[in-house]
Amino acid sequence: MSKILVNINGVDYSAESGKMVLKVANENGIYIPTLCHFEGIKPQGSCRVCTCKIDGRNMTACTTPASHRMVVVTDTAELEKIRATIIELLFAEGNHFCPACERSGNCELQALAYRYKMMVPQFPYLFPAKDLDAKNPKIMIDHNRCILCKRCIRRKLEPDNPSWFVFKNRGNKTQINLDHELTADFDDELAQKAMDTCPVGAIIRKEKGFDVPIGERKYDKNPIGSDIENKGVTS
Numbered sequence: 263m264s265k266i267l268v269n270i271n272g273v274d275y276s277a278e279s280g281k282m283v284l285k286v287a288n289e290n291g292i293y294i295p296t297l298c299h300f301e302g303i304k305p306q307g308s309c310r311v312c313t314c315k316i317d318g319r320n321m322t323a324c325t326t327p328a329s330h331r332m333v334v335v336t337d338t339a340e341l342e343k344i345r346a347t348i349i350e351l352l353f354a355e356g357n358h359f360c361p362a363c364e365r366s367g368n369c370e371l372q373a374l375a376y377r378y379k380m381m382v383p384q385f386p387y388l389f390p391a392k393d394l395d396a397k398n399p400k401i402m403i404d405h406n407r408c409i410l411c412k413r414c415i416r417r418k419l420e421p422d423n424p425s426w427f428v429f430k431n432r433g434n435k436t437q438i439n440l441d442h443e444l445t446a447d448f449d450d451e452l453a454q455k456a457m458d459t460c461p462v463g464a465i466i467r468k469e470k471g472f473d474v475p476i477g478e479r480k481y482d483k484n485p486i487g488s489d490i491e492n493k494g495v496t497s
């Protein structure tokens with residue numbers, strides 16, 4: 263790949279042509295929040311939390327390839343407002359009862375809500391009636407917490423197998439669905455991978471949710487994004 267110059271927040275950085283803006287920023291110690299993005303799988307740009315001002319337009323950093331002399335701004339008050347509003351909407355349209363969730367402290371949505379100092383959403387809670395699918399011996403799916411990011415569908419847990427997760431229904435009835443026949447013999451490793459793929463507490467390994475006590479989890483200790491912001495420039 264050829265080398266290009268990308269200006270991020272007023273500073274020129276050398277980058278490989280075609281690398282996504284999100285990656286270029288992260289490699290240079292600049293954090294951009296994400297939810298539907300998962301390292302190693304093709305980005306789909308659906309959550310819009312990574313929206314940045316790119317050459318004057320609001321675009322998703324996870325799906326926009328960097329180009330020579332591109333100008334990127336990652337943190338204006340307008341962008342922060344867009345991100346905070348998306349996070350509030352996700353809280354209002356699902357049933358995210360963080361204190362009772364096994365992923366509390368390890369949840370990207372909760373961690374972003376803390377980062378954006380969300381108190382009470384400006385939108386009314388919808389409290390939708392959603393169920394929980396606990397048929398699989400190793401994992402359960404809690405539809406109440408699913409933000410429909412599709413990470414579990416897009417990530418192949420095993421290279422030679424298609425994903426065992428699919429969407430069913432449409433519109434506001436869309437739900438994640440697990441193929442119970444194919445996943446009847448899910449082993450612990452696959453179950454853990456499935457749980458780690460989910461940014462929230464919608465895929466939970468049975469009997470493992472509290473192995474790490476609340477208070478000692480990833481975002482209990484360090485705010486989301488601090489690993490990127492603290493590492494500085496790497497390339």
Ligand code: SF4
Nearest residue numbers: 408409411412414460
């Ligand atoms: S189950 Fe988790 S990974 Fe899958 S779509 Fe829902 S939130 Fe995303």
Ligand code: FES
Nearest residue numbers: 307309310312324
């Ligand atoms: S992380 Fe870029 S759109 Fe979701």
